[in-house]
Amino acid sequence: MRWRHLAAISVIGCFAFVAALLAGQPSRQTVTLRWMGHACFVLQSPEVTLVFDPFPSDQVGYKPIKVRADIVLISHHHFDHDFIGGVQGKPKVIDTPGEHKVGPVHIVGFKTSHGDGRGSNTVFVVEVAGLRIAHCGDLGVLPSDAELKRWGRVDVLLVPVGGFYTIDADQAWQLVQRLKPAVVIPMHYGHPQSKIRKLAPLDNFLKGKRSVRRFRGNSVSLDKKALPKGTEIWVLQAP
Numbered sequence: 001m002r003w004r005h006l007a008a009i010s011v012i013g014c015f016a017f018v019a020a021l022l023a024g025q026p027s028r029q030t031v032t033l034r035w036m037g038h039a040c041f042v043l044q045s046p047e048v049t050l051v052f053d054p055f056p057s058d059q060v061g062y063k064p065i066k067v068r069a070d071i072v073l074i075s076h077h078h079f080d081h082d083f084i085g086g087v088q089g090k091p092k093v094i095d096t097p098g099e100h101k102v103g104p105v106h107i108v109g110f111k112t113s114h115g116d117g118r119g120s121n122t123v124f125v126v127e128v129a130g131l132r133i134a135h136c137g138d139l140g141v142l143p144s145d146a147e148l149k150r151w152g153r154v155d156v157l158l159v160p161v162g163g164f165y166t167i168d169a170d171q172a173w174q175l176v177q178r179l180k181p182a183v184v185i186p187m188h189y190g191h192p193q194s195k196i197r198k199l200a201p202l203d204n205f206l207k208g209k210r211s212v213r214r215f216r217g218n219s220v221s222l223d224k225k226a227l228p229k230g231t232e233i234w235v236l237q238a239p
Helices: 002-023 145-151 169-179
Strands: 030-037 040-044 049-052 071-073 092-094 098-102 105-113 120-128 131-135 156-160 183-187 212-214 219-223 232-235
Touching: 030 183, 071 105, 105 145, 145 169, 156 169
Parallel strands: 049 071, 071 092, 131 156, 156 183, 183 232, 212 232
Antiparallel strands: 030 040, 030 219, 040 049, 098 105, 105 120, 120 131
C-alpha cells in the first residue's frame, strides 16, 4: 500500500515539475495575415486587428472587406487604397509617415514616392509578436540604400508587382534581393477579380523564381520562430 502512495506522490511531482518548466517558457505568438485583394491585407494578433489600404469593392473588384478593425493604415489617398468607410468599428486611422504605437503594435511609416507625379506614398513597417511586416503601398520608385537601412529588418514583405501605377515585377524583385525578407507576398497585380485592367499579371513576377508556395486560401499564420530560412514567395488566393 505504501509503494502505491509513494508512486502517486512521484507522478504528481513530475506533473508539477513539467508545469513549472512550461510556465517559465515564453509562449509562442502567432499572427494571422489575410489578403483581401489588390493591396488590402488584414493583420490579426490576439489583441489587435489592423487593416492595410482598404478599397471599395464596387470600383476595384474583389469581395467587400467587411472587417472590424482597431487600426487602419493608409499608404496614400487614392480611391483604391483609402476606403476607410468600408472598415467596421471605430479604428485609429494612420495615414502619415512617422512613429506610432497602438497597444502591442509598433508602427513606423516611411515617406516614399508614388512616382510619375502621383505624389507621395507611405511604406509602413509594422512590428508585432516579434515580426516585422513591411507594406509597400503604391511604391513607385525604388528607395535608396540609405532609405532601406532606415526600414530595418523586414521579415515579411508585401510588395506591389503589377507595374503601371507602381514598381514593376523586375523592380519588385530588386527590392526583394536588397531587403532579403523571409517571406514575400505579392500584391497589386492584374487579377480576374480586379476591375483595374492596366496592371500586369502575377506570372510576370513569378517567372523563373524558385521557392514559390501557393496557398489554397487567402490566409496564412505567421510565427517568428517558424519563418523560412531563405526567402520564399507566398501566393495567396483572393477570397
